[in-house]
Amino acid sequence: MHRFVRILLPTCLALSVTQCYRVGPPGGGRDTYSGGSSQASPSGGKISMSRLYREVNLKMDLVPRGTHGRKVLRPMKPRFITIHSTQNYSADAWKHSQALKNGALRSPKTRYGNRIGYLIWHFTVDDRVAIQHMPTSEQGEHADFHGPGNRLSIGIEMCEHRGSSRSATIERTAKLTAILMKKQGIPLRNVVPHYHWPRFGKHPPNKNCPHFLMDNGRPGKKWRWFLGRVNSYYQKL
Numbered sequence: 001m002h003r004f005v006r007i008l009l010p011t012c013l014a015l016s017v018t019q020c021y022r023v024g025p026p027g028g029g030r031d032t033y034s035g036g037s038s039q040a041s042p043s044g045g046k047i048s049m050s051r052l053y054r055e056v057n058l059k060m061d062l063v064p065r066g067t068h069g070r071k072v073l074r075p076m077k078p079r080f081i082t083i084h085s086t087q088n089y090s091a092d093a094w095k096h097s098q099a100l101k102n103g104a105l106r107s108p109k110t111r112y113g114n115r116i117g118y119l120i121w122h123f124t125v126d127d128r129v130a131i132q133h134m135p136t137s138e139q140g141e142h143a144d145f146h147g148p149g150n151r152l153s154i155g156i157e158m159c160e161h162r163g164s165s166r167s168a169t170i171e172r173t174a175k176l177t178a179i180l181m182k183k184q185g186i187p188l189r190n191v192v193p194h195y196h197w198p199r200f201g202k203h204p205p206n207k208n209c210p211h212f213l214m215d216n217g218r219p220g221k222k223w224r225w226f227l228g229r230v231n232s233y234y235q236k237l
């Protein structure tokens with residue numbers, strides 16, 4: 001357990017940690033920003049919601065109601081979707097799900113910090129699967145403490161463990177985001193990186209997350225490319 005906690009704690013979401021740890025480029029995680037290299041969908045025409053769901057390979061593995069990150073249930077009508085990356089090079093989506101269910105992802109509860117003492121978000125995506133950890137009608141703890149990022153947004157974490165395909169993870173995330181936009185009536189302009197939400201009391205307040213979709217630590221060309229991938233799926237639905 002202790003080893004597991006140690007492995008999983010230094011994630012992007014460990015908001016108590018001043019800086020995400022850096023281990024250099026993940027092995028096998030090729031950066032492909034040109035787009036289209038791993039599309040499973042036809043480039044033109046419509047795609048059904050059920051087909052997109054199948055391609056996302058969405059699994060439900062909810063943290064039990066009333067425990068750990070769902071200890072306090074706070075209703076939410078989501079208006080944004082916040083994209084993160086784990087900065088954890090050891091854990092895939094299932095390992096993150098297990099850690100959330102075990103209560104292994106803690107964060108100090110402070111006046112301006114984490115509200116419940118645990119981290120939690122809605123979905124974790126890797127190159128094989130997307131896993132849901134909590135209903136989208138509940139607030140998570142993944143973005144900006146008491147701020148609107150936590151109160152109003154669905155949190156999606158992208159895995160980046162060694163040996164995984166980053167391009168496959170990004171495409172799956174783009175598909176899941178398009179599905180959520182459609183289901184929740186969320187416009188593309190409200191699909192934002194974690195960077196978008198300043199964190200009170202943190203320096204810098206705007207986090208370089210998801211770091212591999214930021215340019216010089218902030219949204220730029222790579223982020224616009226990602227939004228283009230999301231929009232391409234959304235327009236086909």
Ligand SMILES: [Zn+2]
Binds near residue numbers: 012084142194
């Ligand atoms: Zn983040």
